[in-house]
Amino acid sequence: MKLSGKTALVTGGSRGIGRGIALELAREGADIAIADARLGTDAQKTLSDIQALGREAVEIEADVSKADQVAFMIDRTIEALGAVDILVNNAGVLSAAPVEELEEAEWDRIMAVNAKGPFLCSKAVIPHMKVCGGGRIINVASIAGKNGFTTLAHYCASKFAVVGFTNTLAKELARDGITVNAICPGIVxxxxxxxxxxxxxxxxxxxxxxxxxxxxxxxxxxxxQTPQDMGQLAVFFATAPHVTGQAFNVDGGVELH
The missing domain is CATH 1.10.1220 (Arc Repressor Mutant)
Incomplete structure (x- = not known):
């Protein structure tokens, strides 16, 4: 298995794309920590499915927009599973409204989870990865981080931010053995x-x-597209030492850049 002996932390890992990524990484041998702002039956089902694949798994309740909870999440993963070799910044939120009707508080909520979250999680895990000699950071952006969609200005802005953050962080960490890439899902x-x-x-x-x-x-x-499609790209990013700074579309041909 390609990821035997590795540990992955997947935010928003209980359901949807996060669950698909967590399961594909587990199938390749990684132990998995799944984190969500609210844990429930979805988290329990994903945890059980990971364990059924013969992998160690742990669930952690954490809000990725809060620095203290992010620090706890990283520490808890290391305590339970020994390391964070792969960080998947997947947690995300969405709403729809034209800019003229969009409330400032809603703009801030979307940006806090979708853009600030990957920043806080990456910042918290980088020192650990450097000590361990390297790692993989995988951000989940969107085709909405490549092109605008009506009524989704705040969501698109947050995902464009993730793409730019990915490219910049990859350059900063290029000599540290840490790759940083983004998955841009289409319609899942x-x-x-x-x-x-x-x-x-x-x-x-x-x-x-x-x-x-x-x-x-x-x-x-x-x-x-499917959550499994996103998981397959995550496995590639997790095992490709010389691919970094990229934002790959998995969208059936929607975006060609």
Whole structure:
């Protein structure tokens, strides 16, 4: 297994893309810590599935927008699993509103989790990775970090920030054996796209019809992506020592840059 003996910390790892990444890393031999602001049945299911693969697993309750909770999360992972070889900054939030109607507090909430979170988590883990002789930081951005979407200005701004942060941090850590890359998911059937299918549905259109229309009109391949797709790219980033500073799209051909 490619990641035997490694430990990965996945924020927002209980469900959706985070769960898909955690399971793919576990299948390749990594022990896994999953962190979420609120733990529940989703976390328990993901934990059990990781353990069923023969891997060690731990769940940690932490808000990635709070520096003290991030520090606890890193320390708890090291205490329970011995190291943080791979950090996956996946935790994210979403809402939709035109800029004219967007509340300042909502802008701040989205930026705090989506942009500040990867900064705080990376900052906290870098000293540990340097002492260990290297590591992998994998940020989850979005195709919304490559192009704008109506009513998602705050979300797009946060994901553009993640792409820029990824590129800059990769350059800063290039001589330390730490690679930094970003996954840019396309359309994945998680709670976010259930929400957007409702928000963006046409008059007289149901949520399922809205979902199907977006798949058909946005994705050249005409097929939605999956959490497992994102996990496969995470495995590649975790095992590629000379790939760094990149923001790779997994979107069926939507974005070509």
């Amino acid at each position: 059937r998680t709670w976010m796209w259930d929400y957007l299918s409702e928000e963006w549905r046409a008059p007289e259109e149901g949520v399922e019809d809205s979902w199907a229309r977006h798949i058909d009109t946005i994705i050249p391949q005409g097929i939605a």
